[in-house]
């Protein structure tokens with residue numbers, strides 16, 4: 001049973017979840033991140049529905065269904081089900097051996113898998129407009145479904161793509177972890193945002209819209225390499241409209257976010273090949289000061305002693321240069 005443990009004296013947490021060590025990987029034997037690991041035995045493929053927990057939300061022709069123990073929905077577009085090896089549990093037990101003077105609490109929360117296509121090997125950057133719009137609606141729906149639950153304070157919505165980015169199954173999927181606490185770095189951000197007269201993300205939008213770090217722009221969003229990027233080719237996506245979570249996004253903004261995400265992924269592939277990366281939504285519910293943003297980080301470097309020791313990252317590609325590669329102005333190696 002998972003357990004949430006607090007740091008000795010800071011409001012920082014870790015989750016102890018030993019069950020997760022048992023999760024299988026389909027990367028074994030396949031060339032790492034070749035994107036070609038076989039579809040044999042893939043439990044996320046269409047037709048293999050029996051191999052996962054019952055789906056809590058199945059999207060088919062824009063309607064939502066749920067599996068029952070009698071019937072599993074087939075021919076779906078997107079399929080969401082509880083992670084078989086969850087980091088948190090919706091019915092957690094109390095920690096078995098609480099230690100005096102240290103804080104531990106039941107590992108309450110939700111951990112869901114969002115399978116983005118029934119087809120093995122189908123990637124987000126190749127999605128058609130209807131597929132992309134469908135996925136963005138699923139992201140919004142699932143965020144709203146969990147962010148409004150009792151005791152849930154943060155919804156972490158993210159994608160690990162490639163083994164080096166933490167994926168254990170090479171079939172395109174995202175994950176959602178609903179937490180009973182707000183992550184300390186988001187708390188820290190929020191404290192500073194509340195001290196400012198104007199939203200720093202709105203100011204960032206105005207600054208980056210005309211900077212040399214701008215990569216793409218559409219009617220609703222910009223994609224840019226942040227001024228103090230923590231790694232090569234880090235990209236942030238910001239909506240022009242000040243919205244604090246996906247639930248506040250109208251359809252037009254939602255699609256524009258997905259569209260620019262697809263553009264960034266396409267240019268990653270063009271410039272960097274089939275690289276491992278994470279994308280992560282930063283969003284807060286009932287916190288109008290916050291400004292929704294989406295961050296992408298290719299996993300080209302390993303956090304080593306210095307980064308872990310100082311929380312400071314050494315980036316070997318300036319964000320200005322990375323942006324010119326991603327826009328297509330420069331070709332790597334030149």
Ligand SMILES: [Zn+2]
Nearest residue numbers: 042045120171
């Ligand atoms: Zn598959």
Ligand SMILES: [Zn+2]
Nearest residue numbers: 199202242291
């Ligand atoms: Zn803002």
